Amino acid sequence: MKFLCIDCDAQMEFFDRQEPGDGTFAAAFACPTCGRRVAMLANPMETHLVGSLGVTIGGNTLDQDPLHLVKSHVEGAEGKLAGHGRPAWTPESRSRLDRVPSFVRGMVMKIYNEWAMERGISEITPDVMDEARVDLGLEEM
Amino acid sequence: MRYRTYHDVPGKDRSQLAHQVAAQRARVTERLGAIDRVVAVMSGKGGVGKSYVASVLATAASEAGKAVGVLDADLNSPTVGRLLNAGPLNMTDVAMLPAVGDRGVRVVSSDLVLDEDAPLRWRGASSEEFVWRGTLEVGMLREFLADVEWGQLDLLVVDLPPGADAAKDLMTLIPSVAHGLVVTIPTEESRRSVARAIQAAQDVNMPLAGIVENMSAYHSPDRGEPGPLFDGDAGAALATEFDLPLLGRLPLRPGRSPADAVGDAPGLVDRVLERLL
Incomplete structure (x- = not known):
């Protein structure tokens, strides 16, 4: 997903991410030309849907722990896999x-x-x- | 005003979702590099004994000196761990170690990460669960393949859940599946269901090694001679319909563990392994 500043026709740059609660995911971007700032708010279902791919939302970290998705999404698994x-x-x-x-x-x-x-x-x-x-x-x- | 397309804007995508998904697939491929053959035990119908046949096959191959693993892909109804008396899974910093079951077979099953008799429950948004459940199930399978230190294996047996689409999901993760092994019981209902699964497997170009007819006869502990358990001849009918070999028939013997059942169908396991290895 990319954010475009319409007035400047420039790609906006990421500067912050937050999970403020209720499953919402927020990512903030700013235009490098005019400085306009916007925040994208994904609703809990959208956040969960993307998270179910096992990817890092709003980031680019690829070196996750083994069984990251199982531990984070399957009830009871984290304790079993923690030894x-x-x-x-x-x-x-x-x-x-x-x-x-x-x-x-x-x-x-x-x-x-x-x-x-x-x-x-x-x-x-x-x-x-x-x-x-x-x-x-x-x-x- | 007409906006530019995603690809017209040359800057990087911050989250790089496509790149992350590609990296996940690459991890599966890398892990499978140490595995000679992946075999999917499949059937369109539930209750035909796929897990039992998979376990018989795995223990027989192990007894023949092969390094064997079993991935129980039936996440919602896992049985392989118990059939093979698998011990616990263990974690290292970089991978999960498979459990070890009868005859040294390496086992990974959702059964081993769930609480005793608990169903597979997903955390998170509870409404509209159907939207993302399938994605999580494939993701769990992907991690069971990529994040497990299977070691060098001659054979990885994947016990698929029932359903015509199970083979498709597996082929998405492992395009290099060497063979599917089809399991049916003798009934006409099973024949119809399994025929659909065979066609679905053929749709994704999964090579099929042949058919095993399970529960072809019943050995009563009280009687000497085995008798039929079901009406029908689905194994032979499917073999003819799809031009596949009927590799053998496996009788039902109550209380028989997979490790002890290898001798119940003389020649069956040899024929199957000959096709697979």
Whole structure:
């Protein structure tokens, strides 16, 4: 989008952007010749529609965080992607889990995940599995 | 007075939206440079077992020594994460790391970023959501492709949502999709729905590897012999109609995980992988 000063037939230059509230996006431009200033106000729906493209409105920043759009637009995603989700499984612990019969594997995984999350453990290793089994009385799993 | 056109005015566009969108596409292309083949598992009809077939295929390829990833593109009804018992996603400063599921298959699914059993809910203006929902869904898929450190893969299996237009959206993001793999169940209703999806895929020049007929028979845990589950012969009918190979039929065995189902249709996975790799 470009803004043209009709009187001067000159492209206006950007000088400010704001998000003043209610989802409105404001961008201000000035004519380099006569100094006339205008502000473009996008309504919340227009702002959201452009934002849904995953672009930076009113700017030209291309180096966004990974999963920028998912984090900013999907409810609950930011916490999950900030590392507060379920713990990671090492290849060794995954291999051990693969030996559990498939029809109960998901349930067993959930038990280990919950046990680890309650203790703030971010990674499930074979040692963690051993500790959990003893603690939960699940020596057969 | 006649105004000049956008391109007649030579100065730069401050927001550079077109440039930003092009840069997004370039990131997808760059990431896919480390992936040998992208295969879309598709069907026009819901409930035919696309995710199950995709998961069987992925675990079989992994067992065959291939590096495999699965992207669950069914954002509103994700199941692959659970089918493959995928662990959590993890973030680094520059990318998301895929979850690891059964047989070491790398998995990315919206299931892994949503709260337990919660639907996909978008933040922002709640009125007229239909206007921008589709754009956000394609954007989410784009980030699942471009912002994930998939690593070197022999095969990326994309599990598409039902609907004739799903293949079109994917081809917009990944024009280099190697193959579509069509899944149907035996019924006439499925045949009609899947036929539309095949034509939509052909409209965007997606090459199709062939057809898999899922739930072609039912193996009761109580009886020895498998019996039919549905009337119809949609797999063979579609193969004839579109001159595509019917790569095989997969029976329904209750409680069977994808990793354990590889042997349920002897030769099927080999034929599929032979077409894909």
